[in-house]
Amino acid sequence: MDKWTPEDVWERIVAAANVERALPDPESRFRVPHSGGWPGFPSDPEESYGYNDVKVRVAPAREAIDGMSQVWEWLDWLALPPKRALFLLAAGVPAKKIARKLGVNRSTVWRMKQRALKYISDVLNKTA
Secondary structure, eight states, rough: OOOOHHHHHHHHHHHHHHHHHHHHHHHHHSOOOOOOSOOOSSSSSSHHOOOOOOOOOOOOHHHHHHHHHHHHHHHHOOOOHHHHHHHHHHHTOOOOHOOOOOTTTTHHHHHHHHHHHHHHHHHHHHHH
16 A cells, blocks of 8 residues: 555444444353353244244454554554544444543544544554
């Protein structure tokens, strides 16, 4: 890439958030309440005959996971509040919730995003 723009950086961060959402959660098996030795059973007769919708999770490609790792390196260049705000916005969390969590105004969250994107693109352009 010739020159990085904040929009290019934002697209990569959103893609990384989507990849992270698509990855399986290794801790999920510990969060399931223990139900004894019996396997789970369908509570609805339609579920037992397969009339419900099938949920298919497609594992992301290796290149996408590599791109996500690269974005995590970029986010390490930032302080913690802008890093959180940027990744939560990319994951689709509303700015109002992020602002409440960080204890700032909604417009401050958007300014954090713009400054962080500008900073990352400037660093990437200097190293390229």
